[in-house]
Every structure is written in C-alpha cells, then in structure tokens.
Amino acid sequence: MSTPLLHVQDLKVHFPVRGGLLKRTIGAVRAVDGVSLSIAAGETLGLVGESGCGKSTLGKAIVRLSSPQAGRIVFDGHDITHASQAKIRPLRRDLQMIFQDPSESLNSRQSVRSILEEPFIVHGLGTPRERQQWVNELLERVGLPSASADKYPFEFSGGQRQRIGIARAIALKPKLIICDEPVSALDVSVQSQVLNLMLELQQEMGLSYLFIAHDLAVVKHISDRIAVMYLGKIVELASSEELYRNPRHAYTKALLSAIPVARPGHQKQRILLEGDVPSPINPPAGSAFGHRINHPRYAETMGMDLSLKEIAPDHWVAADPCCLSEEDYALCQSLP
Numbered sequence: 001m002s003t004p005l006l007h008v009q010d011l012k013v014h015f016p017v018r019g020g021l022l023k024r025t026i027g028a029v030r031a032v033d034g035v036s037l038s039i040a041a042g043e044t045l046g047l048v049g050e051s052g053c054g055k056s057t058l059g060k061a062i063v064r065l066s067s068p069q070a071g072r073i074v075f076d077g078h079d080i081t082h083a084s085q086a087k088i089r090p091l092r093r094d095l096q097m098i099f100q101d102p103s104e105s106l107n108s109r110q111s112v113r114s115i116l117e118e119p120f121i122v123h124g125l126g127t128p129r130e131r132q133q134w135v136n137e138l139l140e141r142v143g144l145p146s147a148s149a150d151k152y153p154f155e156f157s158g159g160q161r162q163r164i165g166i167a168r169a170i171a172l173k174p175k176l177i178i179c180d181e182p183v184s185a186l187d188v189s190v191q192s193q194v195l196n197l198m199l200e201l202q203q204e205m206g207l208s209y210l211f212i213a214h215d216l217a218v219v220k221h222i223s224d225r226i227a228v229m230y231l232g233k234i235v236e237l238a239s240s241e242e243l244y245r246n247p248r249h250a251y252t253k254a255l256l257s258a259i260p261v262a263r264p265g266h267q268k269q270r271i272l273l274e275g276d277v278p279s280p281i282n283p284p285a286g287s288a289f290g291h292r293i294n295h296p297r298y299a300e301t302m303g304m305d306l307s308l309k310e311i312a313p314d315h316w317v318a319a320d321p322c323c324l325s326e327e328d329y330a331l332c333q334s335l336p
Contacts, residue, residue, distance in 0.1 A: 003077070004038035005176055005208050006062065011035045011071035013054075013061045017281055030280045031057040033232035034071070036308075039176065044202070044209040046223030046240070048216055048255065050277065054232040055212045056100075059178040062210065063097050064088055076175060093123060096169040100181040102161035106153040112139070112164055113149040119171045138167040142197060159190035163197070170201060176208045183218060195222055217259050220244060225314075228252045231288040232280060234308065235323070238315040248311060250323040251289050290322025297321045309335045 013032040016025045031054045039045045047055050060066040062073055064080060073081045075095055080088050099105035106115060116135045120126050126134065136146035142163040153161055162182060169177050179198070183191040199222060201207060213219050219226055219240075226243045228236040228251065236249040247253045257271040275292040278284050284291035286301035301322060308316040309332040317324065319332035 002040065005041045005043075005076055006037075006039040006210070007072070007074040008038070008058075008062065009036050009072040009074075011058070011061060011073065012069050013057050013066055014069050027281050030232050030283060032061060032068075033280075033283070035229070035232070035234055036071075037227055037234065037237070039208050039210060041175070041208055042202070042206050043225070044211055044223045046219035046226040047210060047212045047229060048214060048219050048226060049229035051214060052277065052280070053229045054280070055214075055229055056180050058229075059097070059180050059210060059212050063092075063095055063178055065097075093172040094175040095178075096172070096174040096176075097178040097180065098162075098165050098169045098182045101185050102158065102165045103153065105165055106161060106168075108153050111150055111152055115153075115164065116149070116168055116171060119168065123172065125172075134171070138171055139164075141170075141201075142167045143193075157190075159186050159194060162186060162194055166194070166197065166201070170205065170207075173205060174207070176210070179209055179211045181213050182211075184213065184215065191218065198222065216255055228255065231278060231283060233288070233318070234316075235289070235318045235320075236316065237308065238312075242312070242315050246312075246315075248315070248317045248324060248328050249289075249320075250293075287320045287322040290320065293322070295322035311335070 011032055012034055014028040014030050017027040017029060018024060019026045035058055037045065049055055057066055061068050068081060071081065072079060075091060078091060080091060113135050116138055117131050120131045120134060135149055139146050139149060144160060144163055153164065156164065183194050186194060195218065202209065211219060211222055223240045225237065225239050227234050228249065230251050236243065236247070236252045243252065244256065247256055254271040254273050257269065273293065275294060278288050278291055286298055286304065287306060290298040290301055301320060306318050306320050309319045311317050311328060311331055319329065321329045324332065
C-alpha cells in the first residue's frame with residue numbers, strides 16, 4: 001500500500017475549562033479524543049457526525065489552527081504535529097482549508113482581487129501583472145466573471161462567496177483541502193452546483209479532500225470513504241457504498257435513518273435516539289453511545305478497549321457491545 005498523503009494517529013485536542021476567582025484549570029473539553037485516520041492522494045474522506053462531536057476541531061488541528069495535546073499529524077511525509085510556524089509555512093501551499101461560512105471567512109474590507117492575490121504575495125510568487133492574471137483565471141475557473149475581482153464579498157450571494165472561498169483555497173494548487181461543512185450554509189439548489197465544482201476541480205488538479213459535514217446524503221455524493229465521529233472518536237469507517245449498504249454501528253444506523261427519501265408516500269423507519277449526548281468535559285468511562293441510550297451492557301464497557309476493528313475488508317468499527325449486533329461483536333472479539 002502506498003504512503004498516504006495525510007496520516008493522523010491517536011490525535012487528541014483538549015481545551016482547558018477555567019473557573020474560580022483565579023481562573024484555574026478545573027477540567028478540559030475533550031473535543032478530539034484519540035482519532036486516527038488517513039487520506040490517500042486524490043481521495044475524498046467524508047467525516048460525519050452530530051454538531052459538537054469534534055469534526056471541525058479535527059479539521060482545524062490538521063491545518064494547525066488548533067494545537068493538539070497528543071498524537072501525530074503527518075502530511076506529505078512531514079510530521080507537523082508540533083512544527084513551528086516557520087517550518088510549517090512552506091507546507092501551507094499544499095494544505096488549504098474551505099470554511100463553513102464564507103461571509104465570515106472572507107474579509108469584507110478587502111476586494112476579491114486582494115483576497116485572492118494575498119496567497120501569492122505571502123509566498124512571494126509572481127509579478128503584479130502575473131498575479132492579476134492568475135486572479136482573473138481563478139475567478140473564471142470557479143464560475144465567476146473576471147470583472148468581479150474589484151467587487152467586495154458583501155456584493156455577492158452566499159453561493160458566489162463560497163466560490164470565492166474555493167478559489168482562494170485552490171490558488172496555490174494544494175494537494176489537500178480541509179472542507180469544513182462548505183455547503184451547509186447554502187440553499188439546496190446551490191449546494192449541488194458547488195459540490196459538482198469541487199468534483200471537477202478534484203479531477204483536474206488531483207486534489208484530496210477531508211469533507212466535513214453533518215448531512216449524510218451530501219457526503220455520499222462526494223466521498224470515497226466515510227468516517228463516522230461521535231463525541232471526539234471515530235466509531236465506524238468504511239467505503240461510501242459499504243457504509244450505506246451495511247452499517248454496523250448503532251449510531252451510524254441512526255444517522256442513516258434520518259436521511260429523507262425522495263419518494264412521495266414512502267414511509268421510512270426512523271431510529272429515534274434516546275437520551276442526550278454526554279458532555280465532552282466529563283465523558284463516560286465506558287461506551288459514550290451506550291451511556292446515552294442507557295444500554296444494559298454499558299457497565300461492562302467501563303475500562304474496556306473500544307478501539308476500531310476491521311470487521312470486513314476496509315470496514316472498521318468500534319468493538320462496542322452496546323452498539324453492535326451480538327454476531328458483529330463476537331466477530332470483533334475474535335479479531336487480533
């Protein structure tokens with residue numbers, strides 16, 4: 001197997017909780033709590049889960065906008081886990097990010113030309129005339145007229161602003177783009193246009209994506225593999241087709257049951273989850289999902305190794321008796 005473009009191993013990102021008169025650290029929010037994944041060149045890995053499960057924090061940690069407390073991030077053969085900004089700066093040409101809300105991620109005081117020209121200036125690329133030409137080409141590539149370069153972000157619609165965000169992300173011809181819910185703030189009709197644009201760019205430029213979303217229908221459309229995240233951990237990982245055809249984890253099954261069916265009169269059985277998501281400040285000692293649904297086998301999972309097992313070829317699932325069928329859990333127990 002070839003070396004992956006991105007390899008994340010047992011990554012942990014915790015944020016301190018301070019309280020009292022002296023603002024001492026009294027706890028930590030375990031936003032990402034031991035995540036491992038890899039992305040190959042030209043691949044799209046979808047990352048799904050409920051709001052607050054740690055998806056965006058993981059994406060920001062990979063591009064080093066958040067600092068991890070433990071684990072490793074290896075990008076294109078370079079360990080960037082604790083690399084200084086000076087050492088990581090040359091790699092930023094190959095590692096970019098598209099943010100969820102383009103109205104927040106684009107500086108409203110800068111013209112579109114200034115926004116798109118900035119990456120070239122920071123990395124010392126091109127003459128002013130060349131940069132002007134590159135900006136015009138970027139806008140046309142994402143479906144906007146080059147004449148719009150002198151406008152400001154607030155003069156565009158949400159979908160157009162996200163196209164500008166995509167243009168900024170591809171400006172330096174990166175290898176990997178972290179997409180943090182790039183279409184969730186857009187109208188449904190615009191979402192498909194932006195997704196198709198991203199697929200076209202991937203084919204043309206050989207891009208890899210980490211596509212973060214909470215909409216499983218959107219993720220299925222664009223992803224080669226999908227990782228399901230719950231309370232800071234990956235609980236299932238498989239190819240897109242395999243995950244939708246044969247989900248193993250109870251949480252994955254519940255998420256899939258929430259996807260609307262575009263067939264009038266068709267009744268789909270919805271799996272309604274009981275209880276509330278546990279707090280990432282004080283997570284359960286055992287199965288987080290088992291604790292949520294008050295599963296009778298929760299007590300035996302306390303202190304148990306619930307790490308991922310390859311239950312089928314390239315299909316990984318947490319070995320959790322609260323979340324698997326008896327047959328699947330027995331199979332996980334027999335695996336090394």
